[in-house]
Amino acid sequence: xxxxxxxxxxxxxxxxxxxxxxxxxxxxxxxxxxxxxxxxxxxxxxxxxxxxxxxxxxxxxxxxxxxxxxxxxxxxxxxxxxxxxxxxxxxxxxxxxxxxxxxxxxxxxxxxxxxxxxxxxxxxxxxxxxxxxxxxxxxxxxxxxxxxxxxxxxxxxxxxxxxxxxxxxxxxxxxxxxxxxxxxxxxxxxxxxxxxxxxxxxxxxxxxxxxxxxxxxxxxxxxxxxxxxxxxxxxxxxxxxxxxxxxxxxxxxxxxxxxxxxxxxxxxxxxxxxxxxxxxxxxxxxxxxxxxxxxxxxxxxxxxxxxxxxxxxxxxxxxxxxxxxxxxxxxxxxxxxx
Numbered sequence: 001x002x003x004x005x006x007x008x009x010x011x012x013x014x015x016x017x018x019x020x021x022x023x024x025x026x027x028x029x030x031x032x033x034x035x036x037x038x039x040x041x042x043x044x045x046x047x048x049x050x051x052x053x054x055x056x057x058x059x060x061x062x063x064x065x066x067x068x069x070x071x072x073x074x075x076x077x078x079x080x081x082x083x084x085x086x087x088x089x090x091x092x093x094x095x096x097x098x099x100x101x102x103x104x105x106x107x108x109x110x111x112x113x114x115x116x117x118x119x120x121x122x123x124x125x126x127x128x129x130x131x132x133x134x135x136x137x138x139x140x141x142x143x144x145x146x147x148x149x150x151x152x153x154x155x156x157x158x159x160x161x162x163x164x165x166x167x168x169x170x171x172x173x174x175x176x177x178x179x180x181x182x183x184x185x186x187x188x189x190x191x192x193x194x195x196x197x198x199x200x201x202x203x204x205x206x207x208x209x210x211x212x213x214x215x216x217x218x219x220x221x222x223x224x225x226x227x228x229x230x231x232x233x234x235x236x237x238x239x240x241x242x243x244x245x246x247x248x249x250x251x252x253x254x255x256x257x258x259x260x261x262x263x264x265x266x267x268x269x270x271x272x273x274x275x276x277x278x279x280x281x282x283x284x285x286x287x288x289x290x291x292x293x294x295x296x297x298x299x300x301x302x303x304x305x306x307x308x309x310x311x312x313x314x315x316x317x318x319x320x321x322x323x324x325x326x327x328x329x330x331x332x333x334x335x336x337x338x
Contacts, residue, residue, distance in 0.1 A: 001046050001235070004069045007111060009103035016069025017062040017108065018042050020052040030116045030152070031058040032334065033105055035132070037123025038246045039192075041067040043236040047327045055331045060108055064128060065097070066241040073245055081245055083253035091257045098131025098261075099138055106143045109150050118334055120155040123320065127163035127249050127258055129156060130265035136274040144274065153279045153337045158288050158320055161295040162250035165259025169209035169294050177247070188239065196223040198287040198319045207297045212290040221287070224321035266299065267306045281311040281337040285318030285326075292320065311337065 004016040023029050032052070036042055042061035052059040063070045079085075080093040109117060121129025133154060136144060161168065162175070176182060176190035198221035199213040225233065248254050264271060266280065284296050296312065303310040313333050318326045 007107045009100050013071045013100055015062045015104045017060055018049055020049050020059045022058050023053040023056050026056050029056055030118055031114045032118045033060045035121040035125035035128050037125045039237050039242055041238055045323050048323050051327050062104055066245050067238050081248040087256045091260050094257055095131050099135040101132040102135040106146055117151045118153050119151050120157055122157040124163050124249055126156045126159040130261040134264040134271055148276045155281045155337050157283050158292045159295045161291040164262040165255045166295050166298050171209045174214050195320050196225050200287055214290050224324050267308050279311055283313040283333050285315045285322050288320045
């Protein structure tokens with residue numbers, strides 16, 4: 001991958017990022033700015049970084065705080081995410097993280113003179129995209145004007161239910177990261193294996209949670225990263241970020257906070273207006289884990305109820321790591337969000 005660049009958003013906070021550079025054969029192009037998920041950082045998107053120019057795109061891949069090259073949380077910020085704090089106090093610090101990410105987007109637009117941006121969050125990164133989107137109402141007018149002029153569409157990619165404060169379906173759920181029958185060491189390994197599987201959920205058009213597949217014991221399709229060396233795997237992950245802060249986001253005490261962030265980002269008319277009513281989109285792999293499909297169905301229902309439109313785009317035969325196994329499909333699907 002390319003060497004990481006850095007951009008400051010305050011005197012004490014900076015974000016490291018990969019940049020594919022502008023496509024050499026196009027002057028008029030879109031730049032994808034993509035916020036990564038839990039454990040799997042910007043390195044996970046190496047196939048997209050390598051392919052972006054050939055598809056006519058530029059891609060910017062920041063590492064969130066807690067991840068390599070970017071400023072870690074302060075002791076006070078880390079403690080502010082703990083379950084001992086009130087929902088109001090945790091929400092305040094979470095929304096502040098969104099403001100920092102939005103300032104990153106603004107500053108990278110300004111630094112690189114970007115003209116057309118597709119803003120994307122993937123997996124747990126969709127929770128951080130929520131607070132990034134919501135922060136449009138808190139930044140100054142110059143920043144707001146630049147973002148409104150440049151960001152053309154916003155995309156939530158594979159949003160997990162717990163990242164958005166959406167309760168488990170009536171059928172129940174299973175996420176190995178929170179299975180107390182497993183040791184902490186076993187949970188991490190089981191979580192990685194669970195995420196990388198393909199889940200051939202039947203009859204998705206019926207939106208029946210009782211037909212979703214929650215576990216795969218015998219893979220139907222070879223899981224992503226099968227056969228990868230441990231050295232290469234380490235270029236995609238940070239195994240310390242969960243315990244240092246990211247594990248809080250899908251945890252029980254954080255669910256009211258995640259719900260507030262979801263409602264602010266997706267279903268707040270003032271936020272939509274501040275973004276200039278650009279398209280808000282949700283894309284997902286049809287063979288991603290159950291909690292992605294369940295989340296998509298709930299967001300569809302909320303969109304209908306509120307009258308605030310969301311565009312939904314399914315990626316057939318894709319799992320949670322479509323950036324690796326179905327790279328062209330991801331670029332093609334992002335293009336349909338414009």
